[in-house]
Amino acid sequence: MNGGLLKVTCTVVVSTVIGWILYIGRPVLVPIAFGVIVTYVVYGIANLFQRIPYIGSKLSVGMRCSIAIALMVVAIFVSIDLLISDRDRLLALAPRYQATLLALVGKIAAVLQAQTEPTWESIRRDILDKVNIQSIVTATLASLSGLIVTVCVVALYTAFLLVEHGRFRRRLARIADNPAAMHVVAVVNEINAKIGMYLALKALLGVIVGLLSWVCMRMVGLELAELWAILIAILNFVPYIGSAVSVALPTLIAALQFGQWDEVLLVFALLSVLNFVVGNLVDPYLMGESLNLSPFVILVSVAVWSSIWGVAGAFLAVPITVGLVIGFSSFESTRPISILLTNKD
Incomplete structure (x- = not known):
């Protein structure tokens, strides 16, 4: 062979x-x-x-x-x-959110002039009425x-x-008495330094994004803004997908709370601008070239580690990949793999 x-x-x-x-x-x-x-x-x-x-x-x-x-x-x-x-408060709000959801569905149906269509009534009866927000909230809080x-x-x-x-x-x-051992020690120190700095800066950014998101949501009057702000701060550790969820979830909650498009669009716009500025300006400025990972590699690593470890894998994907790239680049036999994973030409 x-x-x-x-x-x-x-x-x-x-x-x-x-x-x-x-x-x-x-x-x-x-x-x-x-x-x-x-x-x-x-x-x-x-x-x-x-x-x-x-x-x-x-x-x-x-x-x-x-x-x-x-x-x-x-x-x-x-x-x-x-x-x-906030557990009891969230459970108390669930029935109101359920009613708002069905009211929004009715408004959308009226705009589409589908209110009297049998197919629409069938969908509403068989699917939407089974979307029990209270049971979803209860199951989530049970964990x-x-x-x-x-x-x-x-x-x-x-x-x-x-x-x-x-x-x-x-x-x-x-x-570290011989060159081989000293090389291993140097690799470990480099991994520690890069991953430690990356995670510390991510934690700092998470706090900043969480606080600014809380201010935006409080300005609009979104309920449980503190809870969503903490969730947004945690999601900051998940590349790309975390930002999308950080915008989508409060926007959905705003729709369920207000039932009007003005507040929903305002929440969506404020959080979208905030995540865009942080993700495209602040984050690259603080991180610089320290990660040196291709965006495609980051997405693939999130997908792979999520398939192995679920939600936890999404949070751990980037630090693990950074460690692997540093390790690969430190040895001649695996250096070509690290070159393929990095963002440099």
């Missing part, structure tokens, strides 16, 4: 086996992966604190990490508390307890990873 064909065959087989292991092991691997990501965020935010003029250089690494951990704990606590406190358990597990993994981080770096330093 040709040597090149053999390598390709082995690569496909190994990739398939790894993908299968990742898929069946997702209940265990996903919390661990999120624990690693949160650890990166902590150290990335700590490094950002070091850049604060005058006081940043005076803060020790331990102090910066402690402040970062405290901020993350407060943010997670506030988010969970808001989800729990809240599972989400809280997952957050606790991730927090546990993160705590152990933070404790082990210093020891791991010391072990790497001890084994």
Whole structure:
């Protein structure tokens, strides 16, 4: 067999086996992966604190990490508390949203002059009347307890990873006695630096986008604006798709709340402009060429990791892909793969 064909065959087989292991092991691997990501965020935010003029250089690494951990704990606590406190209110609003949905359907039917068509009545009776928003909201909130358990597990993994981080770096330093080991240590350090900075900046952008979105939604009078703002901040970690959902979901809620096009179009316009400015101006300015990933590769990575790990894979896709590209570029045999994945000509 040709040597090149053999390598390709082995690569496909190994990739398939790894993908299968990742898929069946997702209940265990996903919390661990999120624990690693949160650890990166902590150290990335700590490094950002070091850049604060005058006081940043005076803060020790331990102090910066402690402040970062405290901020993350407060943010997670506030988010969970808001989800729990808004649960009853969201359930109470669900019947009104249901009625508004059917009223909007009636208005659209009247515009289309299809109100008296038997086919339209059949669709409305058999499909739209079965869209029970309250049951959808109830099912969504029922998963809240599972989400809280997952957050606790991730927090546990993160705590152990933070404790082990210093020891791991010391072990790497001890084994870096030969050129091969030193090269591996350099690769690990580069992956840590790039992923940590990317996630820290993404977290900062998420907070900014969430706050600005909250201001926009409050201006229009959208209900539960704080809840949607937190969701928008979290969705900021998902490239492209997250921005689309961040605009579509509040627009849908505005339609269900107001039942009028003026407020709906205003919410859509404000959030669209905000996401466009952040996604096309602020984000590239802060990130620069640090990721060096092709937009197509980012979309494919989101699709692939989402198929393996579901929604969690969409959040983890870019950091994992960045780590893989750095690893591929560091070794001669896999460097062609990294060239195909990067954004440079």
